[in-house]
Amino acid sequence: MNTFLFGIFQIFKKPWIFLITVAMMSVGLIVSFYSFIVYDSYHFPTRQAKKVLNYDLDDIYKINFGMHMLGLHSDDFDKLDKLYGQIEDIQGIDYWGSYFVGGNGRADILYVYPSLTGLCDIRTNDNLALAFDYNNMQSGYGIAYVGADLSKVYPVGSKYLDEETGCEYIISGVLKDGSKWLPDDLYGSSAMNMNQALLLDLNYAIAQPENKVFLANASNYLFIGAESDSVKDSLNALLNKLELDVDGIVRLGSLYSSYEKDAMDQAGENYLLPLILLLSALIVSVITARMSVMASKKDYGIMLSNGFHKANIIGIILTENIIKCCCAFLICVLYWAMQRLNMDEFTKTLYKDMFGFRFALFFVILFLMCEFPVRYILKSKPTDLLSRREL
Amino acid sequence: MIVLKDADKLYKGDGFETKAMDHVNLEINNGEFVAVMGKSGSGKSTLLNVIGCMDRLTGGTYILDDTDVSDLGILKLDKLRKQKISFIFQNYELMDHYTIYENIELPLMANGIGSGQRKTKVQEVMERLSIAELKRKYPKQISGGEQQRTAIARALVSGNDYILADEPTGALDEENSGELMKIFKDIHKDGKTIIMVTHDKDIASYADRIIEIKDGKVS
Numbered sequence: 001m002n003t004f005l006f007g008i009f010q011i012f013k014k015p016w017i018f019l020i021t022v023a024m025m026s027v028g029l030i031v032s033f034y035s036f037i038v039y040d041s042y043h044f045p046t047r048q049a050k051k052v053l054n055y056d057l058d059d060i061y062k063i064n065f066g067m068h069m070l071g072l073h074s075d076d077f078d079k080l081d082k083l084y085g086q087i088e089d090i091q092g093i094d095y096w097g098s099y100f101v102g103g104n105g106r107a108d109i110l111y112v113y114p115s116l117t118g119l120c121d122i123r124t125n126d127n128l129a130l131a132f133d134y135n136n137m138q139s140g141y142g143i144a145y146v147g148a149d150l151s152k153v154y155p156v157g158s159k160y161l162d163e164e165t166g167c168e169y170i171i172s173g174v175l176k177d178g179s180k181w182l183p184d185d186l187y188g189s190s191a192m193n194m195n196q197a198l199l200l201d202l203n204y205a206i207a208q209p210e211n212k213v214f215l216a217n218a219s220n221y222l223f224i225g226a227e228s229d230s231v232k233d234s235l236n237a238l239l240n241k242l243e244l245d246v247d248g249i250v251r252l253g254s255l256y257s258s259y260e261k262d263a264m265d266q267a268g269e270n271y272l273l274p275l276i277l278l279l280s281a282l283i284v285s286v287i288t289a290r291m292s293v294m295a296s297k298k299d300y301g302i303m304l305s306n307g308f309h310k311a312n313i314i315g316i317i318l319t320e321n322i323i324k325c326c327c328a329f330l331i332c333v334l335y336w337a338m339q340r341l342n343m344d345e346f347t348k349t350l351y352k353d354m355f356g357f358r359f360a361l362f363f364v365i366l367f368l369m370c371e372f373p374v375r376y377i378l379k380s381k382p383t384d385l386l387s388r389r390e391l
Numbered sequence: 392m393i394v395l396k397d398a399d400k401l402y403k404g405d406g407f408e409t410k411a412m413d414h415v416n417l418e419i420n421n422g423e424f425v426a427v428m429g430k431s432g433s434g435k436s437t438l439l440n441v442i443g444c445m446d447r448l449t450g451g452t453y454i455l456d457d458t459d460v461s462d463l464g465i466l467k468l469d470k471l472r473k474q475k476i477s478f479i480f481q482n483y484e485l486m487d488h489y490t491i492y493e494n495i496e497l498p499l500m501a502n503g504i505g506s507g508q509r510k511t512k513v514q515e516v517m518e519r520l521s522i523a524e525l526k527r528k529y530p531k532q533i534s535g536g537e538q539q540r541t542a543i544a545r546a547l548v549s550g551n552d553y554i555l556a557d558e559p560t561g562a563l564d565e566e567n568s569g570e571l572m573k574i575f576k577d578i579h580k581d582g583k584t585i586i587m588v589t590h591d592k593d594i595a596s597y598a599d600r601i602i603e604i605k606d607g608k609v610s
Contacts, residue, residue: 006500013488302484305445307473307501307549310465382445386484 007319021288025328028281035274057253077212092231098218108197142204144169148177165205289369301385393419399450411437413607426598477546481558498549536567
């Protein structure tokens with residue numbers, strides 16, 4: 001007999017048990033996955049950065065300025081200017097500069113040094129590197145680029161007044177669709193989606209003395225290629241010469257590792273809630289599967305006494321449970337597909353990364369749901385399952 | 392033919408043992424209508440379960456149509472039961488969420504019979520037992536007598552030679568019981584071997600032979 005078809009037949013005969021099981025499993029899985037993603041998204045920036053950065057994490061250095069710099073002394077900003085001006089002379093540094101992120105209510109704004117734009121793979125929609133050539137530019141305007149989704153709002157050739165810096169820019173080109181920039185902070189913010197952003201020349205802005213203050217909160221990077229140790233020595237020498245208050249120059253890889261280590265140290269408490277929720281989902285699945293078997297106990301006894309083998313019964317139970325698991329996971333997948341529209345890039349990445357975990361979880365849940373029923377049927381006699389009593 | 396030789400059935404629990412069958416020697420020929428009588432707890436249902444391959448002996452031999460059932464594996468036992476034995480229970484044991492038609496066709500589905508053939512066979516037995524109009528109803532929507540006739544139809548539809556009935560009239564009134572026994576006599580005329588457990592002497596009198604069982608022993 002076709003146990004698969006009979007299993008489906010059984011589901012239609014007792015739809016409420018099926019629906020309740022699927023509903024409870026789905027809710028448990030959605031909530032537990034959501035919790036994992038929410039908690040995880042703050043803890044593993046390395047994964048995010050690797051997808052966005054143009055270069056290896058160990059080839060990128062971040063300059064950590066000291067507290068003095070944050071005190072907004074104009075001397076320090078002049079020194080930083082000089083630093084960036086003299087860095088060109090150090091062999092092996094390909095890109096350098098500062099950036100910070102703002103917004104105007106309609107678009108995100110990336111204020112970035114032209115000399116740093118190579119940090120991430122930001123190109124024009126013609127797949128060319130960004131150009132900041134001021135030779136043929138109208139004076140009094142800086143160069144800006146617009147993201148692919150905003151090109152009609154800020155058309156090429158139009159002027160843009162940035163209220164933050166008071167500078168005026170000309171939109172000189174459109175960024176390639178799908179361009180991304182490094183998250184603004186290293187604590188798991190999502191990569192910046194440049195489709196919805198403007199890219200403004202920060203160097204142009206801080207030419208105005210009153211704008212140098214923006215450097216206080218900017219992130220400062222250097223991309224160093226081969227022979228990084230000798231470059232670091234040259235850089236340290238320059239920093240000392242300029243008497244810049246610098247805490248250190250750190251490899252981005254080491255910095256991210258230290259953040260992840262802190263996150264991992266706290267992992268116990270941060271993952272406790274998702275684990276509890278996941279465990280609850282597993283327990284609910286197992287309990288409802290057992291309840292389903294006990295509710296159908298008499299039916300199985302009748303089937304056994306009317307020509308069905310135990311193998312048929314087990315096949316029917318497996319079919320029911322596989323279908324329940326598939327439905328619950330499908331609901332989960334559909335829910336997350338709808339949520340993806342509102343998900344930030346990092347969460348999307350995490351959700352995709354969890355595919356293997358979800359795949360394994362499906363089989364774990366299926367095994368737990370089937371283990372008791374199969375054992376129960378194997379050890380039961382037909383008379384145990386029927387509602388008969390010795391007379 | 393059914394042969395039991397020195398058949399024992401021992402139930403063991405936490406600190407206790409119950410001998411439900413004690414050196415039972417029994418022969419039932421093909422085509423016989425046998426009633427098994429005894430008090431509550433005497434071992435009647437155990438005897439029926441063993442004969443019906445729903446339970447195993449703990450000692451002795453059971454031979455069913457020249458096959459020694461005692462040492463058969465689970466799969467072979469299930470197969471033998473499917474091919475030879477049908478059951479009728481006191482509480483009808485119908486599946487509540489299945490229609491009367493679906494309940495009756497159950498053994499045919501177990502045998503992998505196609506839907507066309509199933510329809511013919513089920514229709515045949517339903518008409519024989521005058522329950523054809525109940526096809527789309529559910530067990531809870533029909534009377535006890537009709538439910539028991541459904542159970543009998545299910546037992547007949549697979550065409551098995553042995554019909555084991557455990558107190559088939561236990562839940563029925565006198566009128567329905569009488570009707571039921573007429574049906575059993577009718578089935579018996581087809582050459583089926585019927586083994587019926589009952590504690591009612593009037594019902595037992597319909598059988599060709601009465602076997603008394605007491606404390607697991609057959610007299």
